[in-house]
Each structure stands twice: as C-alpha cells, then as structure tokens.
Amino acid sequence: MEGGVARNSVPPNSFDKSKVLDVKPLRSLLPVFPEAPNGPPFVCAPPNGPFPTGFSPFFPFSGPQGSPLTPGLNQNLFNSTAMPIRSFRAEPPPASNGENVQSSNKRKSVGPSSVKKKVKRSNDSELALAALTNFKPGISAAEKDDGNRELVENVLMRFEALRRKLSQMEDAKESHSDIFKRANLKAGNIMFTKGVRTNGKKRIGAVPGVEIGDIFLFRMELILIGLHSQSMAGIDFMPMKADIEGERVAISIVSSGGYEDNAEDPDVLVYTGQGGNASADKEASDQKLVRGNIALERSLHRANEVRVIRGFKDATHQTSKVYVYDGLYKVQESWMEKGKTGCNMFKYKLVRLPGQTGAFSTWKSIRKWKEDPSSRDGLILPDLTSGAESIPVSLVNEVNDEKGPAYFTYVSTVKYPKSFKLVQPSYGCNCRDACQAGNSNCSCIQKNGGDFPYITTGILACRMPMIFECGSSCPCFRNCKNRVLQTGFKVHFEVFKTRDKGWGLRSWDPIRAGTFICEYAGEVIEKIKEKADGDDGENNDYVFNTNRVYESFKWNHETESAEERSDTSEKFDIPSPLIISSKNSGNIARFMNHSCSPNVFWQPIMYEHNNEAFLHIAFFAKKHIPPMTELTYDYGIPRSDETESNNMEHGKKKCLCGSPKCRGYFY
C-alpha cells in the first residue's frame, strides 16, 4: 500500500499551497529522499566468515570515534533549512576524560538551591553518580548536529541504559537522598553534558533517523534525538531570518491531553495554543498571540511542515505516558474560541500530509480490536494459548488462506526431563511479603550481585551473566518484584503470517525497552538430532541453543572502567549448555523470527522450584518497540564443532531481515 513513497517525506505539491501568502516556497518542502527500510538491500557477509568461538568483536557503542556510523543515510539533505541554534545547550569543552565529572558538578552547584542540600549528602552517592558519568561520548560534532537511524538508536539506547541504572540506584536507596530522584532527567542531563545526542540543530520537517511510528517514554528522549527540543512546552519553534518573535515558525508540537485538543481523527488534529492556564497563584486568562502561538500562526501562513507527536496514557504503566511520532502535518486554519474556563483559546487545525505510513491510526485500530477482537481482519483465533496465559494471543493471517501454523502443543514454560535437573537445591530468601531493593539481607538480591535485577515497573535493569528470581521456597508473595519471568507476559501479542518469513510475532501494545517479552518454552533436549536424509534442515527449526555463537552487543550503561572489562560484562554464565526444542510443544517464542538487527534479546534466568533450580531463557525488549512491529532476535551461529553444524550448509537459510547489517543468512 505505502510502497513507493518514502515514508518520512512528502511529495512536493501534494498540498494546497494557495494559502501561502508571502514567502517563497521553503526548500525543506521539496526533497524526497530514499529512506532506510526501502533503500537498496544491503547484503554483506561478516568480515571474517563465520565467527570463531567466543564473541565477535562488535561494539556498537565504542566503535571508531568521529566517523559517521552509516554514511549516506539522509545526511545533508536538510542542511538547507536547518540552522544552528546558538546555545541550545552549552557543551563542556572537549576536556580530557575524568575531569568532566567535576565540571558537571561545578556547573550544577552554581545553581542557587543545590548547594546547601548537597552538603549533607554522603559521598557514596556523589561518587556513585560521578562514576556513571565516566564514559566516552563517542559522538562527533557533526553527529551532534545531524543524525541517522543508527545514531538515533544509539543515543536512545544509551539514555535508557543510564536511566535504568539510575532508577535501580534510586530504588535501592531508602534514604531521602534526592540525588537519584528523577532518573530520566538526571540521565538526560548527563547525556547532554557528555554530548551524547544527535540532530541538535533545529530543522523543519523530518528528522534524520527518526521514523514515523517511533515511540518514546520521556520528553527528554525527544530532546536528545532532536525531534522536539522543549522539555515541557508543547510547541517548538525556530527563527527563520533574524530571531524576531514574529518571524519564527513552529517546527513540532506535542499533543498529550494537557489542553482541550480534538485529537480523535488520525489525520486531523485541532491543537490548543499555549498559555492562559490557571495555576496556584493565578486565575485562568485569555491566551495571547506570543511564543508558540505566534509561531503556529506564522506556520499557517508559511505552510511549513510541522512534526506532530501524540502522547497518551500508557495502558501498562498508568502513571506514565507514551509519545508517538505521527509524522508531518501542516497548519490549515486558526481561530479563537472560548474554552471551558470561559477564556479565549487559540485553536490550530493541523492536517496530516498524505502518503505517510500510519502511526496514530494504527493505535486507533488496535483500540478497536481490543474492544471487539472479532473486528481484527484476518483473525483466525482470538487466543491460540487457549487460556494458558493470562493475556490472550491472537492468531491472524491477512496475507493468504493458510489457517494457522502446523500443529503444536501450547505450553507456557520449559520442561526438563528428570535427568536434567541442573543444580543442587538452593535456598530462598527470608523476605516477608515482597523483596525490597536495597535490602542487603535478602539472599536473592545477594545472588544477583547485590542489585535488584528489575526496576520498579518490572523492567530489566541490566543484562547479567545470570539472573536469579525468587522461587517457591521464598516466603515472599507472588507479586514480589523479583518474580517476572515466572508470572508470565503482560503484553497482548499476535502471531501473524508474514509476507515472506512464515509466521511471526508482534504486539498490540507498545513495549518499552527492558520489558519482559516471554520465555522460550519447550522441551529440554540433550542433542539436536542427526539430520536424516531427505530432511531439509528441519531439525534446526524450533530450537533454542545456548551453545551457538551470539554476536555481542552493549545494552547496559558502560562506564570507562567497565569498558576495560567489556569482554565479560554482558557475557552469559550458564552452568551447562541448554538446548530447548519447541517443535512439538512451545509458546509464542517459537514464532519469533531471526534478525541481524533484532529488537529483542535473550537472558538466562534461574529460579528454584521443588527444591531444584532450573534455568530458563527469557526474552526482553532491546529498545522501545511500537505496536505491530515484528519482534525478532538474533538466532546466533552454530559452532563448527557441534553436531548441529555437521552440515552447516544444510541448515543455512537466506536472511530476509532487511537490516543494513544483515549477514545475509542465518541458521
């Protein structure tokens, strides 16, 4: 449907320009550029052939510094309209590493209120925080101005890693030390002072590396990647000539329920101007034609593209919001009307430019499907688990007539044959109703190296060699935060027929980075069966094998010191190799396809049951995943000394992941 038109751009002349009053057309309205997912297929073999034993030397966060990570993706196309902002935020001088910590603290203590508060604080917290700022930015000056997909993802992933780490530290501090509060703001601040950001110059139109439908959890993320650089305000703008207030155009807006917008139509947004709100010491008042309001008025006349970000309450985390980038709009008309307070409010009608992929419209469809599952086109089964999980899993085929995948038994967890009991009995903790982060007496936390593995909302804080959840001999309740895998997934999944990769898995809900997806369920087997003649490598299908070689990647926040031992920091430590077959019985994990640039990764988790500890394989979201995006993980490569690969060429399949980093094949 959408094929042919680059997603983030809009064909010229597709919009009625009759309303343009007094300006020559903006050059930013013109370019149509090739976009990553639709670009030429990149097929490349790994540099050294199949990986040798051990992990391949692939460190996205510490690659060659200063060189553009992906050349040629959208860069420079927007230079014509993008302009540097003099002091969007002061960066520290490129000082030698290690001194940045001090300088950032110094910078902060200039503030009026922070000095006295900080005096009493223990040095541990200060030191812990300082340690977190001790890392290499790895982003060049040019990359700070103009980004690309890889940079945007890199910045977001590092922000999240830092935020989770701070959050974990905050959870563990029962004291009133405010040093770790507001992890997102603190993480953002550290990112800025270290210069880890991209698309820092304001621009009209698409932001390189940001795709329509991308989701965000904090306003800070929008700033870090240059989508909307106001921390709270809903209207971002940019000077056109000299910086005269009347000459500014709006470049992006956030609509998230703060005002009486009309935001139901997926193609039309009636946005309320800013100001006029009642506050503690102020009555509601008429809005004035200043700031963002005058910028939107200007954008109406200039007819420039305005990015629209729509925010909603997150269904799974009621307290927080999800922001969706909904693409480019234009201001079509403006008027003034009385709001509920009886005061005058500016209203701006924004219309979505045609030819863009759906984003908010997808959310609307899903809302409908949830109310009435049968309204889902191509629905085969409302719940393929037949109630085995607490959330149903839809089975859908919108592609052809196939009525479902080959028969298998749905099981929600992994089954060990008697002979496979892994470790000696282990003992649980003594925590009353729920284990508390920061309780150093909790033996389960001790097993996890002293850190609580999940942050409050049940999100994985860091990848670990092994994670130990509470087990059946722990007296804590089932809602203890250290029981995530064992309580099952909380996301509404859909098993769907893909166009060219068989069946796949995706979600109706937005998934934030670190969210538990599911475990790999099935039967633990000793060996992968020898291939029989006439078998076309089917034995390798529906198998998870920890003994394959998995490309390493960095997900945790890495400080300098950790970088030195980076070889081991995110490596798994499994007592003995584990092979799980989901051919006859399994769960949704068996439908997850391979990708060379996956959005999901696996993590070993152990907990005890009937006095014996069992190893489980859990999948977690690598980054924020918008609804209806296929979930994929890296299948890894069989070791050359394994039975599995006796016939390597046999099990080799052409990879269709479409990633620029595609290895070309998978097993």
Next chain:
DNA sequence: GTGAAATCAAATCG
C-alpha cells in the same frame, strides 16, 4: 550575563 517566568512533566501523596 542573570534571574525569573513559563511550560501539553513526572513523581508522590492521600
């Protein structure tokens, strides 16, 4: 350059 005002946050409290 400084400080205060404004801002479609986010966390906490009751």
Next chain:
DNA sequence: CCGATTTGATTTCA
C-alpha cells in the same frame, strides 16, 4: 487506582 500536589529542569525572555 485516581486526582491533586509537589518537585523540578530546561528554555525563553525581560
């Protein structure tokens, strides 16, 4: 679990 309140950071503007 919800609304109200508090806490708070950043940018803009006088």
